[in-house]
Amino acid sequence: MSEAAETAAPEVPSEPIMSVADAHALMTSPGTPFAMEETEVRGLKMRVWKEAKQNLRELFSVVKDHGDQEFVVYEDDRMTYAEFHKAAIALSHILKDKYGVQKGDRVAIAMRNYPEWPIAFFAGAIIGAVMVPLNSWWTGEELEYGLEDSGTSIVFVDEERAFSITPFAKRLGIKSVIAARASKLPDTDATVERFEEVLCPHADYAKLPEQDMPDVALDPEDDATIMYTSGTTGRPKGALGTQRNICGNVVGLGIAPVRQLLRYGQPLPDPENMPKRSMLLSVPLFHATGLHAILCGNLTSGNKLVMMFKWDPTRALELIEREKINSFGGVPAMVWQVVEHPDFDKYDTSSVVSVGYGGAPAAPELVQKIKTLFPASSAANGYGLTETSAASSQNAGFEYQAKPESCGPVLPVCDAKVVDENGNELPTGSVGELWIYGPNVVKGYWNKPEATAESFTDGWLHTGDLARIDEEGFIYILDRAKDMLIRGGENVYCVEVEDALYSHADVMDAAVIGIPHKVLGEEVGAVVQVTPGSSVTEGDLQTYVRQHLAAFKVPVKIELRTEPLPRNANGKILKRQLREEWGLV
Template structure:
């Protein structure tokens, strides 16, 4: 392959081939050394040095970085040691409440210092953490709690108020713990501060360890919900190994880029320089929880949290905390790049802007390099892969801005025919399948969905893609009927079903229309029953009452005839954007 080098700082790129870099970095004694183990009867390549469980990981992080700051939130500053004391104390409290291995503990909270405390406390017991989407309505939260059979709910004050009207429909909940309540708590509801104190008090908690628990790499760790193709979200069940695989995957891509540039590798045992990471994506997403929080901890780095996304506040924090890395989805990078007050803030500390979860334009890649003098980086993964499968950074990304990178050494990709019976050769477009130590066990209580999505350990991603002769992956389209709005997945059927529930609607289709910052937004085409009328605003309000706000169509076009269909009766969705939305046609 002839590579076009867009980085004048390194005109001889690459010094080391991709295959050679992979061989060097995964060799014996390397931090990225791999080995093959048997998982569910299948030989699987894994990182050799990752800890077996989250409890082991927490102990290692505390031992190595105890005095370093871990979490920054407004005026709260929590060290690794204080966080560990809080997590271990809460684990004992949960055990006293009867939480055992396999029990589900739901987390419904925005990004707060208590989030990593509750997450690690749960996992240390062998219980299963169930992070719930903070954008969900009360009805959607009720579904997640019911579907998972959660025994304990740990919620922040605002989300507790959203769930409260639904509690009578949640008989499996035995205890509710609320952090930062909005007012007085109802009888029987426990304040988290009564169990472990506030974040300012964690450093003074007893120096205790997690309770004894029979857990290992293949123990279930979390259920993360992803939008469902049939209208209901599906819970992807990740093991400790699935999630902990991310500890090295992101760092691997960065190290590979430096090696290909010709830089010397640090001596064995050298700890990475700590970063300061502005986390602007939710911890209830796989990207925030697994692909970002874990690697931050593995390097003893600092995690700066925001109450909610605000571009100016983000720039203030970058300047104040000397943030070296931020991102999450392309939307974040665009909003900082294009903000009129950007030059008023010192953003020079930024070394890297990373993202995934949504397509990014090649123009964004170049602007990050030129305007910020930062290294753009991205990865591809999904909830069902516990985060990172491919990593793309440095000159490789500049050279191939339309690729999501090659798979990390513990992952495999292949391109399959539409019927799933034949692997396609290099350069041909088909459905992307992924295999590796990060692929989840399956969906919680969804046997039919498991049969459709998982084949001998491979996940059928629903993405249409191709691979080049070096293994770089190019996502071309989505086979699944899904829209990605700023990193949030929206399955069309879920919104269409909601529209169909309205008495005036007899035909409906949801499509994606382009948006520069968000990637795309949902829009609907609707046909009403004879004699019925409904306005765009009324239908939008109807959806907003039942589904999270990011799923509400930004535009609704009403048509007099039923929607065009093929011979099998399926709506011709690919024709709808150009027929009804001029911005999509353009």
């Protein structure tokens, strides 16, 4: 192990020297990188980041400044910022001129994390297209819904998604399915093209001409993204994000790392001389964390992103050593898989200086494990949803060590409160539903006014999570008010799986519950009442659900019963009783 890995991080000082409120006031004062100003957003007064880029065109414009520095590494492919800049602009002109994509048109991406993903995203974004990142784990049926609901005109895919989408692409009026890195294409009457023929092969990016972006005017409140999140009705909902949502998130990323140093009297970094970092991209780009925080955040800083074909902890350790990774993370499950890997000590991980995670509950002991194995690093977690455009609160470094059960205070531009069932704010320390307000909260749900009205009140997002907020403003997520579980960072709404089970002819009743899992957080379990005389098996139902829903939503355990499931006087299934019967409470 190198000398750097043997250098222990300083112990957390006994007490902070200033409050969170005082630190935020100092950090956001005029003239600082985190300066704020008040403005009107959709008729509501909000604090916004004064230095934030106003739209994705402005955000993309910084790419050219990073020149020949490496931007993306994937297997043996390496793409510089200069190559990325040329490729994205060239593709933006093709989208506009060849396919007629205009501001407001929807352009989808349904592919695994390939270097073509960010090229496609920014090519559409800089001409004002509303980008629709679709979950590449979805089945063809789920992808069909997302494409039809969004009204997508062009979709970028990988080989597997090309075969999933083409059966219905023509019916949906999709102009072209553009497939990256496909060894073969489906035989179909839909228009399917190779990414490398639409643009050019990766090796030729550097030969593309220098061009200006197509001239398109974008405002901060223009639509930018539709990102789908599972819905309580069984159908995913498209969270409609704005230019301000995604660009503001980039500024907010730096709050917790700086605040914890300030509060504990530690030297602050020089923003003019920040070293370039190398980050392992372990989460999907179709997630708000992957897109908003990691892709856009690192692009702005000129950092290197190292992609993986799929998540694998052994490959992660290999890449940490090979690429001298400074930062990695994802959901807690991924970090656990790395830190508990049987061959961990065989790899040089001394380059790691930051381990960050979110998207699912994290055990408090994880921060101590990180501190032991990566002594020169700082651990961080955070809380956010698709509807808050990634993180709305952060906990890092000394603050995280002091309060490892918390996901930190909200960002200075945000407000948070805990409310009762009638939306009335509760006193400090009380448990209730967490509501969040700020410029990072999305407009609402695409084409779903009723769902929007249910989840948004005067700019406040009803998170559906039960929480308490302490006297310093630190948030503690205690449970989920919505009937949902989180498996490895993926939201699984129970009703979605229950609906799939209900649609089977042999199922009379169904209840989905979470099964605790150390690595994944939770797995999907189900209790089902079958019809009299049914011969259906657990395996039959698992196969049936797999035909309709993504693999991560398929129950790993299904208990078959012939008796009715327990219900209360109002007819609601008593899931707590089912958990007790399974020994989970």
